[in-house]
Amino acid sequence: MRIKIGLFLLWLTASLIFISGPVVAENIPKVAIAMTSDGPWDEQQPIYELFKSEIQDLLGDEFEARFVDQSGTGADWTVGGVKSMIDRLLTDPNVDIIVTIGILSSHDVMTRRDLPKPVIASMVLDKCFQKLPEKDGASGITNLSYIAFPTTMMADIRLFREVVSFQKMAFVVSEYMLEGIPSLKNLKKEDIGGLNSDLDIQVISVGNSVEDALNAIPEDMEAVYVTPLIHLSDAELNQFIQGLIDRKLPSFSMMGEAEVEMGMMYGLRPHNFLKKLARRTALNLQSILLGEDAGTIACAFSIGNSPVLNQATCQEIGVYPSWSILTEAKVIRPDRKEEARKLTLSQAIKEVVHANLDLKAKDKEVAAGEQNINDARSNLLPQIDLSATGVQINEEQAGFQPEKTGTASATLTQVIFSDGALANYSVQKYRQNVLEEERRQLFLDTVLDVAEAYLNVLKALAAENIQSDNLKSTRLNKELAEVRVAVGYAGPGETYRWQSNLATDRKNVIVASASRNQAEIALNRILSRPAEERFVMEEAGAVNLNQITCDERILSYVDNPYAFRVLRSFMAEVARELSPELKQLDAAIAAQKRFLGTTKRAFFLPTLSLQAEAKNQFYEDGIGSEPNPLVESVDTNWSVGLNASFSLFKGGAKFADRKKAAEELSQLRVQRESLVEKIEQNIRINMHGAGATYASIRQAQDAAEAAKKSLDLITDSYSRGVVSLVDLVDAQNTALVANLAAANAVYDFIIDLMRVERAVGSFSVLRTNEETNVFFDRLDAYFENAGASDSIKR
Numbered sequence: 001m002r003i004k005i006g007l008f009l010l011w012l013t014a015s016l017i018f019i020s021g022p023v024v025a026e027n028i029p030k031v032a033i034a035m036t037s038d039g040p041w042d043e044q045q046p047i048y049e050l051f052k053s054e055i056q057d058l059l060g061d062e063f064e065a066r067f068v069d070q071s072g073t074g075a076d077w078t079v080g081g082v083k084s085m086i087d088r089l090l091t092d093p094n095v096d097i098i099v100t101i102g103i104l105s106s107h108d109v110m111t112r113r114d115l116p117k118p119v120i121a122s123m124v125l126d127k128c129f130q131k132l133p134e135k136d137g138a139s140g141i142t143n144l145s146y147i148a149f150p151t152t153m154m155a156d157i158r159l160f161r162e163v164v165s166f167q168k169m170a171f172v173v174s175e176y177m178l179e180g181i182p183s184l185k186n187l188k189k190e191d192i193g194g195l196n197s198d199l200d201i202q203v204i205s206v207g208n209s210v211e212d213a214l215n216a217i218p219e220d221m222e223a224v225y226v227t228p229l230i231h232l233s234d235a236e237l238n239q240f241i242q243g244l245i246d247r248k249l250p251s252f253s254m255m256g257e258a259e260v261e262m263g264m265m266y267g268l269r270p271h272n273f274l275k276k277l278a279r280r281t282a283l284n285l286q287s288i289l290l291g292e293d294a295g296t297i298a299c300a301f302s303i304g305n306s307p308v309l310n311q312a313t314c315q316e317i318g319v320y321p322s323w324s325i326l327t328e329a330k331v332i333r334p335d336r337k338e339e340a341r342k343l344t345l346s347q348a349i350k351e352v353v354h355a356n357l358d359l360k361a362k363d364k365e366v367a368a369g370e371q372n373i374n375d376a377r378s379n380l381l382p383q384i385d386l387s388a389t390g391v392q393i394n395e396e397q398a399g400f401q402p403e404k405t406g407t408a409s410a411t412l413t414q415v416i417f418s419d420g421a422l423a424n425y426s427v428q429k430y431r432q433n434v435l436e437e438e439r440r441q442l443f444l445d446t447v448l449d450v451a452e453a454y455l456n457v458l459k460a461l462a463a464e465n466i467q468s469d470n471l472k473s474t475r476l477n478k479e480l481a482e483v484r485v486a487v488g489y490a491g492p493g494e495t496y497r498w499q500s501n502l503a504t505d506r507k508n509v510i511v512a513s514a515s516r517n518q519a520e521i522a523l524n525r526i527l528s529r530p531a532e533e534r535f536v537m538e539e540a541g542a543v544n545l546n547q548i549t550c551d552e553r554i555l556s557y558v559d560n561p562y563a564f565r566v567l568r569s570f571m572a573e574v575a576r577e578l579s580p581e582l583k584q585l586d587a588a589i590a591a592q593k594r595f596l597g598t599t600k601r602a603f604f605l606p607t608l609s610l611q612a613e614a615k616n617q618f619y620e621d622g623i624g625s626e627p628n629p630l631v632e633s634v635d636t637n638w639s640v641g642l643n644a645s646f647s648l649f650k651g652g653a654k655f656a657d658r659k660k661a662a663e664e665l666s667q668l669r670v671q672r673e674s675l676v677e678k679i680e681q682n683i684r685i686n687m688h689g690a691g692a693t694y695a696s697i698r699q700a701q702d703a704a705e706a707a708k709k710s711l712d713l714i715t716d717s718y719s720r721g722v723v724s725l726v727d728l729v730d731a732q733n734t735a736l737v738a739n740l741a742a743a744n745a746v747y748d749f750i751i752d753l754m755r756v757e758r759a760v761g762s763f764s765v766l767r768t769n770e771e772t773n774v775f776f777d778r779l780d781a782y783f784e785n786a787g788a789s790d791s792i793k794r
Contacts (some may be wrong), residue, residue, distance in 0.1 A: 001722075004628050009049070014324075014660060017483075018122075018319065019762065020229055028061065028062075028063065028064045029063050029064065029289075030060075030064045030066060031063050031064070031065055031066065031096045031097060031289060032066050032068060032094055032095050032096045032097070033055065033065055033066065033067050033068065033096065033097050033098075033099060033285070034065075034068040034072075034073045034089045034095045034097070034098050034099070035048060035051055035052070035067065035070075035073055035099045035100075035101055035586060036073045036074070036075070036085060036086070036089070036098065036099070036100045036101060036105045037070075037073065037075065037101055037102050037105070037206075038073065038075050038077055038082060038102030038103065038105055038176070038180075039075055039076055039081075039176070039231060040074065040100075040231075041231055041232075041233075042228045042233055042234055043084075044074075044434075046185035047101060047274060047278075047415045048070065048101065048290075050274060050275060050278050051099065051101060051278040051281060051282075051316070052067055052123075052280075052289065053277040053281040053344070054275070054279050055278075055281070055285060057280045057282070058279070058283065058285075058286055058288070059280040059282070059285075059286060062286075062289075062750075066558070067283075068095055072079050072085075072088070072089075073085065073089065074106070075102075075105065075229055077176040078176065078179065078352075078424075079104070079108075079180050080178050080306070082102075082104045082105050082180065083108055084106050085105070085498045086098070086100075086105060086109060089759075090115065090116055090117060090119075092114070094120075095117070095120045096117065096291075097117065097119070097120070097285060097288065097440075098117065098118070098119045098120070099119075099120045099122060099281060099285065100119065100121045100122060100135045101122055101123060102123055102175065102405070103123045103124075103125050103177060103180070103181075103187065103228065104123060104176065104180040105123075105482075106121035106122060106146065106157050106211075106243075107121075107180055107181055108124040108131060108180070109121050109127070109144065110124075110130070110132050110133070110139075110144065110146055110599045112144075113141060114142065115142065115143035115144055116143070117143060118143045118145070118288045118294045119143060119144055119294065120145045120146070120147070120148075120281055120284050120285060120288075120294065121143070121144070121145070121146035121147070122277055122278075122280075122281045124147060124148040124149070124224070125153075125177075125181065125227070126153045127149075127152065127299070128146035128152050128154070129152070129153060130181065131198060131755055132146060132148065132299075132485070134299065135295075136296075136487070136488060137294050137298045137299060137300060137486050137487030137488055138295055138298055138299055138487075139294070139295050139296055139297075139299060140295055140297045142293060142294070142295045143293070143294050143295060144294055144295055145284050145288070145294035145297045145535040146299055146301070147277065147280055147281065147284070147299060147301045147307075148300060148301065149298045149300075149302070149303055150169075150300055150301075150302060150482035150483050150486060151268065151479070151482075152157050152477050153225070153254075153303055156252060156254065156268065157169070157199075157225060157252070157489070158226070159266075159268065159307070160182055160225065160250075160252040160266060160592065162222065162322075162324075162325065163250070163265075163266050163309070163323075163325050164250045164265075166199075166222035166223040167198060167200060167222060167435075168199075168200045168201060168202070168220055168221050168222045169199060169201050169202070169221065169222065169223045169224065169225055169226050169398075170201075170202050170204045170216075170217045170218070170221045170222075170224045170225070170228045170454060171184075171187055171201050171202065171203045171227075172202065172204045172206055172213070172217075172224055172227060172247075172284060172309050173203060173204070173205065173206065174205075174206055174207075174226045174227070174228070174230075174231055174538075174722065175206060175207040175318040176231060177227065177318040178203070178205055183711040184203060186202050186203075187201055194202075197251045198681075202218065202221065204216050204217055206229055206232070208231075208239070210232070210236050210239045210243065211238045211243075214240065214243040214244075215248070215251070217247070220374075223249065223250045223251070223252070223277065224244055224249050224250070224251045224252070225251075225252045225254070225613045226251055226252065226253050226254060226255075226259070226264065227254045228254060228255050228702065234262075237259070237262065237281030238262060238263070239264040241259070241262055241264055242696050244264075245263060245313060245316050245317060248316075248317040248318060249317065250266070250317060250319055251263050251264045251265045251266070251313075252264070252265070252266050253266070253267035253269060254267070254269070255267065255269060256269025256270060256271075256273060256308060257269065257270050257271045257332075258271060258553070259306040259331070260288050260308045260309070260310050260332055261310070263312075263313055263438060263610070264310060264311060265309070265310055265313045265314060265315070265317070266307070266309055266310070266321065266329075267307075267308050267483065268305040268306065268307060268308070269303060269305060270303070270304060270305070270306050270308075272380070273303040273304075275751070276303050277301070277303065277604055278567050280301050284297050287524055297566055298483075298486075298487045300482070300483035300486040300487055301483065301646050302476060302479035302480050302483050302719070302765040303411055303479075303573075304472070304475075304476040304479065305475065305476075305791070306329075306330060306472050306475060306672070307325070307328055307329035308329060308332060308614050309321060309325065309329040309330070309332065310331075310332045311331050311332065312332070312657050321632075322509065323510055323513075324506050325772070327468070327471075327506060327510050327513055328468075328471055328475075328506055328509065332652075337512075341533075341534075341536070342535070342536050342538055343454075343535045343536065343537055343538070343767065344538045344716075345451060345454050345455075345473070345539075346489075346499075346765055348450050348451075348454050348527065349447055349450055349451065349521070349763075349765060349766065350445040350708060351527055352446055352447065352450045352527055353443070354525060354706040355527050355528040355529075356446050356450075356526060356527070356528060358442060358446065358543075359442060359443060359446055359655050361437065362438070362439045362442050364440075365435060366432075366436055369431065369432045369435040370432065372426045372428045373425070373429055373432055374794070375428075376421075376424045376428040377425050379415065379418070379421040379424065379425070380418075380421055380422065380425060382412060382413070382414045383413040383414070384411070384412050385410070385413075385414075386407045386408075386409070386410050386411075386508065387408070387409050387410075387412040388406070388407070388409075388410075389406070389409075390404075390405070390407075390619075390775045391404070391405050391406075391407070391409045392404045392405075392622075394784050395483060395529050395622075395623055397404075397460065398622060398623035400694055400774065402620040402621065402622060402623070403621065403622025403713075404619070404620065404621040404622045404624040405617055405619060405620055406617070406618050406619030407526070407615060407616065407617045407619075408615070408616050408618055409613060409615040409616070409666065410613070410614050410615065411611065411613045412609070412612040412613070413609060413611045414610045414611075415605075415607070415608070415609045415610040416608040416609055417605075417607065418607045418608070418609070419601050419602070419605050419607075420598060420602075420607070423594050423595055423597070423598035424592045425589045426591070427548065427594055427595060430587045430588070430590050430594070431586035431589035431591060432589070433583070433584075434584045434587045434588055434591075437580040437581075437583040437584040438580070438584060439589065440580040441713050443579040444758050444761065444763070445758070446526070447763055447766070448754055448755065448756070448758040449526055450523070450527065451750075451751070451763075452751055452754070452764075453519065453522050453523040453526050453756045454523055454537075455747045455750055455751050456519045456522070456523075457516065457520055457523055457537060458537060459519075459743070459744055459747045459748075460512070460518075460519040462740075462744070463512050463515065463539065463740060463743065463744075464509065464512040464515070464516050464741035465735075466511055466707055466736065466739045466743060467505070467508045467509045467512040467622055468509055468512075469739075470505055470508070470732070470735075470736045471502070471505040471506060471508075471509050473509070473711075473732055473735075474498060474501050474505045474721070474732070476504060476715075476734070477498055477499075477501075477715070477728060478495065478498035478499065478502060479539075479594075479719070480715070480718060481494040481497075482495055482500050483719065484718075484719070484721060486632050487721070489721035490721075490725070494725050498725075498727060501729070504552070507613055511632075520532075520535070554764070554777055555694070556792050556793045557779070557783075557792060558690070558691050559693055559792075559793040560791060561783070561791070562689075562788065562791045563783075563788060563791035563792055563793075564691055565778075566783055566786050566788045566791070567687070567688050568581045568683065569685050569786075570779055570782045570783075571683050571687060571760055572679075572683050572684065572758065573760075574760050574761075574762070575679050575680070575761060576676060576679070576680075576685055576758060576762045578760060578761030578762050579675075579679055579759075579761045581679070581726065581758075582672065582675060582676065582679065582759060585668060585672045585675060586669060586672070588668055589665065589668045592661065592664055592668055595661050596651070596658070596661040596665055599654065599657045599658040599661045600658055602647070602654050602657070602658075602759045603654060605646075605709070606644045606645060606646035607643070607644070607645045607646070608643070608644050609642075610640075610641070610643070611641045611642075611643065612636065612639070612640045612641075612643055613640075614636065614637070614638040615637045615638070616635055616637075617635050617636075617637045618635070627670075679759060683759045683760060684757060684758045686752060686755045686759055687756050688755045689752045689755075690752035690753045690755075690756055692747060693748045694749045695746065696697060696745055697745040697750075700738070700741045700742040700744075700745040700746070701742045703738045703741065704735070704738040704739050704742035706738075707731070707734050707735040707737075707738035707739070708735055708738075710731050710734070710735070711731045711732060711735040714727055714728050714731040715728060715731075
C-alpha cells in the first residue's frame with residue numbers, strides 16, 4: 001500500500017509542476033519495471049520488446065519507465081527457479097512493479113496472497129481450471145492484477161469437436177508446465193468445465209525430446225489439444241507438428257493462428273493477440289501508476305478470437321470441415337490457390353472473343369452468308385453445261401437413223417443483262433452487311449455480359465468478405481458480452497443474444513459464399529470454361545477505376561450537371577454513328593431501295609441472254625450406221641442464239657410488287673427513326689444511372705467510414721458497460737449495410753458505364769491508347785464547339 005501511495009504522490013507532484021510551469025525530465029516520475037520470463041526460448045526477445053514498446057508508448061511523458069535488466073528477470077523453466085526469481089524481485093527495493101510474461105511465473109504470483117508491490121500476471125492458461133481468485137470481476141487481492149481471456153479450454157474443445165468428432169483426446173503440455181501446475185497431471189474433463197460427454201483425456205508431457213513426446217501419444221488417440229510449447233525451438237515445434245500430421249491426428253493449437261500457419265489444423269487466437277495482450281498489460285500498469293489498486297482492475301479481457309483452419313493439413317490427414325466451419329474460419333493455404341488461373345476484366349473480354357460458343361455460332365452464320373453473295377453473283381457469270389447421251393432404237397426403226405448412237409454436247413449461257421439478277425446480287429451484299437452487324441451486336445452484348453458477370457463476381461466476393469468480417473465482429477462482441485457478464489455489467493442473457501446473432505451471421509456467410517459460387521459459374525459459362533473451374537481475380541478489392549476498366553479522364557466530364565448534359569449529347573451523336581442496330585437497318589434500307597428500283601424498272605427493261613451450243617455424235621453402230629454415199633456425214637453441230645425476254649403483263653403483279661416494296665421501305669425508315677429515339681433514350685437513361693452511381697461512390701464510402709467510427713466508439717463503450725446491447729447491435733447492422741453499399745458503389749458505377757458504352761457501340765476497354773486519345777480529342781472538340789470547355793474539371 002505504501003508503494004501505491006508513494007507512486008501516486010509522485011504522479012500528483014508531476015502534475016502540479018506541469019500546471020505551474022515547464023516540465024523537466026528530473027520531475028517526471030520514474031518507475032522501475034521487471035518483466036519476467038519462465039525460461040529462454042526463441043521468441044523471448046521479440047515478445048519482451050513488444051511489451052516494452054507498448055508500455056513506453058502508453059506512458060509517454062507521464063512516467064519514465066525503466067526496465068530491470070533481463071539477466072535478473074529470467075528463470076530456468078523450473079518451479080524452483082521461477083519461485084526464486086519472483087521472491088527476489090518482490091523484495092528488491094529497486095523494482096517497483098513486476099510484469100510476468102510467462103505461464104509459470106504468472107501462476108506463481110496468482111497463488112500468493114501477500115504481495116508487497118504491484119504485480120501484473122499477463123499469462124493465464126485457463127481462469128476456471130487454475131481456480132484463480134476473483135472478486136467483482138477483479139482479483140480481489142491487493143497488488144495483484146491478472147489478465148484472463150473469457151474463453152476456456154472447455155470452450156476450445158467444444159469448438160474443436162465441431163470441426164472433427166472424437167472421443168479420445170491427447171492433452172499435450174510442457175513438462176515444465178506440468179511441474180508448475182501439478183493439477184494438469186491428472187486432468188479430467190470435469191476439471192476443464194465439466195464437459196458432459198464420454199470424452200477421454202490423456203495428458204502427454206513434452207520435454208526436450210519431440211520424438212519421445214510423439215511416441216507417448218497412444219495409438220487410439222483421435223485428436224490432440226496442444227498447449228503452448230514455447231520451450232521448444234521453431235525447428236522442434238515443426239518436427240512435432242509434422243509428426244501429428246504423419247499420424248493423421250487432428251490438432252488444436254492453443255496459441256492459435258501462428259501455429260496453424262506452421263501446420264496445426266485448427267486454432268482460435270489471432271496473430272495479433274500478443275500485441276493486444278501487451279497493450280492491455282500497459283493499460284493495467286498505467287492504472288496502477290495513476291493510483292488504482294491492482295486488485296480492483298477487471299481481469300476479463302477479449303482478444304477477438306477468430307477460428308483459423310489449415311486446409312492443407314486437413315487434406316493431408318483426411319478431415320473435411322463442414323460449410324459452417326469453412327465459412328467462419330480464416331483458411332490457411334487453401335486448395336493450391338497458386339495453380340488457379342488469374343483473370344482480369346480485360347483478359348476475360350479478350351478470352352470471350354475467341355471462346356464464347358454463341359459468337360462461334362454467329363461466325364459460322366456470317367461465313368455461310370458470304371456464300372449467298374457468291375451464289376447471287378453466279379447468276380451473272382457464264383453457265384456451262386456438259387451432257388452425253390447414248391440411244392438405242394429397235395431394228396425396225398433403224399435405217400435412216402443408226403440403231404445405236406452416242407452424242408456429247410456443251411452449252412454456254414451468259415446473262416447479258418438482267419435487272420433482277422443484278423438486284424439480287426446487290427441485295428445479298430446488303431444482307432451480308434446486316435449479318436456482320438448482327439455479329440457485332442452479339443459481340444458487344446457478349447462483352448457487356450462478360451463484364452457484368454465479372455463485376456458481379458467481384459461484388460459477390462466483396463459481400464462474402466464483408467459478411468465474414470461481420471461474423472468476426474459478432475464473435476468479438478460475444479466475447480465482450482462474456483467479459484461484461486464476468487465483471488457484472490450484464491446478465492447471461494446478453495451472451496445468448498450474441499450466440500443467436502452468431503448463428504444468423506454464419507448463415508449469411510454461407511449464403512454469400514453460395515452467391516459468389518453462382519456468379520463464378522455464370523462467368524465460366526460465358527467464357528466456355530468448365531462450370532466450376534477455379535480462378536483468381538486480380539482486381540479483387542480494387543477501388544481504382546483504372547485497375548478495372550475505366551479511363552478516369554471520363555470522370556472529368558461528369559463532375560457537374562452542365563458538363564454532364566453536354567457529354568450525354570456527345571454520346572448520343574457517337575451512338576448514331578456506331579450503333580450496330582442502326583447499321584443493320586441502314587443496310588436493310590439500302591437493300592430495299594435497290595429492290596424497289598427493280599420493281600419500277602420491271603415495267604420497261606427486258607432480260608437479255610446469250611446461249612451457244614456444240615453437239616458431237618461420237619458413236620454409231622448397228623443397222624443404219626453404214627455411211628450413205630448420197631448424204632454427207634456431219635458429226636459436229638453448233639448454234640449461237642441471243643434471247644430477249646420481257647414480261648408484258650402479269651395480271652397486276654408488277655404494280656403490287658412495286659407498291660409493296662415502297663411500303664416496306666417506308667416501314668424500315670420509320671423503324672430507323674424509332675430506333676434512333678430508343679438508342680438516345682437508352683444512352684441518356686444509362687448515363688443518368690451512371691452519374692448517380694458515380695456521385696454515390698463518395699457518399700457510400702463516407703457513410704461506411706462514419707459507420708465504422710461509430711461502431712468502434714460504441715463497441716468501446718459497450719465493453720466498458722456504458723451502452724446497451726441494442727445500441728451495439730444497431731451500430732453493427734448499420735456498419736454492415738454501409739460496408740456493403742460502399743463495396744458495391746464502384747462496381748455498380750462500372751456496370752452502368754459499360755451499359756452506356758454498349759448503347760454507344762464501343763467499349764473503352766477494347767480501344768488502343770491511340771484510339772482512346774482520338775476519342776478524347778473529339779470529345780474536347782465537341783465541348784469547344786458547344787462552348788462548354790470551361791465546364792470540364794481538369
